[in-house]
Amino acid sequence: MFGRRAMPKKKSHSRPEREKNKRAIGQNFWQLLYICEVMMVPIAIIGTLDTKGEEVAYIKQLIQESGCSTIVVDVGVLHQPRTEADVSRDSVASAGGVALKELLDVGDRRLAIQTMTEGAKSIVRDLYNKGRLSGVISVGGGTGTHIGTGAMRGLPLGIPKLMVSTVASRDMSELIGTKDIVMMHSVIDILGLNAISRKILSHAAAAIVAMAGNGGRIEPVRPIIGLTSFGFITEGAMLVKSMLEAKGYDVAPFHANGTGGMSMEDLIDQGLISGVLDFALHEFSDQLYGGYCGAIGPDRLEAAGRKGIPQVVVPGGLDCIVLEFDSPETMPEAVKDRKVFWYDFRSGVRTVAQDMRQLAGTIAEKLNRATGPVTVMIPMKGWSEADAPGGPLYDPETNRIFVDELKSLLSPSIPVVEADLHINQSEFAELAVSELDRLMSRA
Missing domain, CATH: 3.40.50.12020 (Uncharacterised protein family UPF0261, NN domain)
Structure with missing residues (x-):
């Protein structure tokens, strides 16, 4: 009455499809085995x-x-x-x-x-x-x-x-x-x-x-470069990152906000990072005045030296101290007479000669202890977007105090390269990346 129900035709697969299915089954097997092992x-x-x-x-x-x-x-x-x-x-x-x-x-x-x-x-x-x-x-x-x-x-x-x-x-x-x-x-x-x-x-x-189920040790496929950055030098840091990646490196960026810089030090100590381009030393200037990014420990800028891995160091952000105020009325008394870069709920206050000498001493002392290759690279046309010709914090004379003091304190084995460029220029990024690549090739 109802007739015989037609049986579905068996679907035939081409050889490439069969091979693809075999590979998928194999992958699923190993994934399942890994999950079982994790459990x-x-x-x-x-x-x-x-x-x-x-x-x-x-x-x-x-x-x-x-x-x-x-x-x-x-x-x-x-x-x-x-x-x-x-x-x-x-x-x-x-x-x-x-x-x-x-x-x-x-x-x-x-x-x-x-x-x-x-x-x-x-x-x-x-x-x-x-x-x-x-x-x-x-x-x-x-x-x-x-x-x-x-x-x-x-x-x-x-x-x-x-x-x-x-x-x-x-x-x-x-x-x-x-x-x-x-x-x-x-x-x-x-x-x-x-x-x-x-x-x-x-x-x-x-x-x-x-x-x-997705945990475990991190196994780098390519050498990892630690790169520090913060808001006022983002443009330059992005250029550096893309250039490093083009040379075959894996780049781990760290926000130089206190915790970020210390996180990089921790991962260097763990052996995950093979080289460092410390593009933002801004945490050190904030540390002087209890600034927004100043919560760093005594080991900042030291792990790479202990490990002996190559490092290129740039004074990104040392032109300013970032503090939480947004009007002249709320500006801290200690910095009332300084140049200001109005930003958002935070503002950048210009570092002065006394700060520069102190910063140079701290940084030189740390770099002099390094057991591996170090190069300091200084963009002489400014260290942040606010420290550029015509910018609110532009002060090459004060920056010069830092450079001269640093050079007088650094070991003769640590070269200081002065470039007539701004930190956010592509030409400076290229110089910094080329120098780190050179150090890495010799490590």
Whole structure:
């Protein structure tokens, strides 16, 4: 009555299509194998199990339900844990250099936090070194955030790090430092499970599982060049970047805003960066007056020298100090009589002769300690868009003070190249790139 249903014809594939399908199946197999291997490498969960045990247990459950293994690290001190740990608080305290009993007997909260932070850092770093860590997640309030991020800062770039925190909406710059730590705001207090906290924590667990599947060491294919820049020299930095890439280098740009410069130093120490074009030394001028980009540590401009890798150094942005004011009325008293480059909510104030001498001394001292090749290149027509002929901060005489002082203090082995160009000109970018390429070829 209904007749025989026609059978679909078997689709034939051409040979190129069959080969393509085979390659796709092969790629999927290796991807699946990699994912399975990652799932066997644990994700560390750091928490104070006396106060956040319920939340840690929930995160552990979610991660394990996703197919990943876990290692729970207890950084609590005072009360009994509310869930089981894989690494006990006693072990964490011992790894931090103080026995747990001593911490309890002394009752020094600061010592306890410091000890548990160092202990957790030591433990996750040891797990990483042994190939037993695919990511780290932590959950906490103010103290827990301090301990969790402190442990994460001991790990290199590329290992997923996620902190679920009640204080994530505050200034986290000191706790994150130069690391790739992801902060997630818990929105509500972390004080037991409810409909809201379950949703936040489920997102966090899903995020760390996904990141762990794409984590691991960074394996450079080409030599990586660290390049510093900031807003007033963006045009020149972009030219430098494209020219370096044309020569076959991979370029890692760093915003010279304090954290950016220190991040570059950290990655140099990790061995990821093969050469440096320090195009923006602006952080040093801001440091003199507590400026917007001045939050640098004592190691700025030193890691490349310690490692002995080639570096070309340019005084980009030393013509100005960036401070947060936007009108004559709000201008700080200490710089009231100086030239100003009005920008946005920040303004650039001209550095003066005294600043230049101090900056030259600091920079010369650091470069003189370098164990590898260094060249200083100075664009004599200005060091930022504001320090150009006709610009509000243009002052070649003051810049000259820096140049002369620097040359008098630098080791004779460090050449200083003066170019009758502006920092944002393509000709200067070409000179700087050619010099770094020359140093790299001899390294």
